[in-house]
């Protein structure tokens with residue numbers, strides 16, 4: 029279990045407010061992600077989880093507040109630059125190129141880091157060629173082996189099961205060599221076996237690469253098993269923030285899920301997770 033309190037945060041949201049026209053998606057949201065932790069954002073549908081993720085990864089600009097990464101204010105830093113700084117994310121709905129192979133999809137993740145200029149890349153010369161070879165070796169040796177997808181590296185993504193596609197998305201995020209791995213509902217739509225596999229890969233990826241993980245997830249069993257720290261959003265505000273057991277016992281959290289009609293499901297999943 030990673031303690032949030034006694035170390036400087038790696039990633040921090042502070043007073044983040046975001047609105048879409050008249051709809052306030054986030055109101056003064058603040059929380060901290062400790063280095064090496066698995067921090068999970070939960071909340072009923074429409075609570076603002078995806079909006080928060082998009083604000084942290086740079087797709088949305090907040091009306092006010094700050095996002096800080098390694099102590100630096102990155103609120104106005106564009107999304108691709110944040111990726112280069114070390115924030116990599118996956119998407120709730122798989123965002124892979126379905127006609128391309130697994131390997132080509134994964135390589136796209138790493139291209140954010142290549143420093144080859146356009147002309148060199150065009151003629152595939154010098155540094156471009158060396159970078160390409162180093163890239164291939166790195167991807168093939170580390171990520172493909174690690175995620176046990178060697179047998180499908182040349183398969184088109186469209187031919188894969190849903191669970192394997194989600195694994196390829198994780199591979200592409202890992203190929204960005206991130207410091208913080210941001211996973212938007214990594215097990216949504218998965219069966220139990222696929223969920224257990226993904227949970228294992230997330231835990232192992234953290235220890236293998238010393239990653240910090242920030243995740244949005246609805247599967248309470250997974251949330252309670254994996255998380256060091258849980259942040260609960262409701263109607264765009266943080267209503268609880270603590271360890272899984274602190275959050276489970278918080279009356280505000282129970283009420284939020286009760287309001288959303290989810291409490292039976294929440295209790296059942298919490299029981300399953302216990």
Ligand SMILES: Nc1ncnc2c1ncn2[C@@H]1O[C@H](COP(=O)(O)OP(=O)(O)OP(=O)(O)O)[C@@H](O)[C@H]1O
Pocket residue numbers: 048051052053071072073074075076077078079080
């Ligand atoms: N692009 C948008 N334009 C207008 N309103 C939006 C937009 N994106 C989100 N919202 C609104 O902002 C609020 C928060 O939505 P958000 O998708 O962030 O919630 P969520 O917690 O991720 O929900 P879910 O669990 O269903 O994915 C909702 O009221 C939603 O309708």
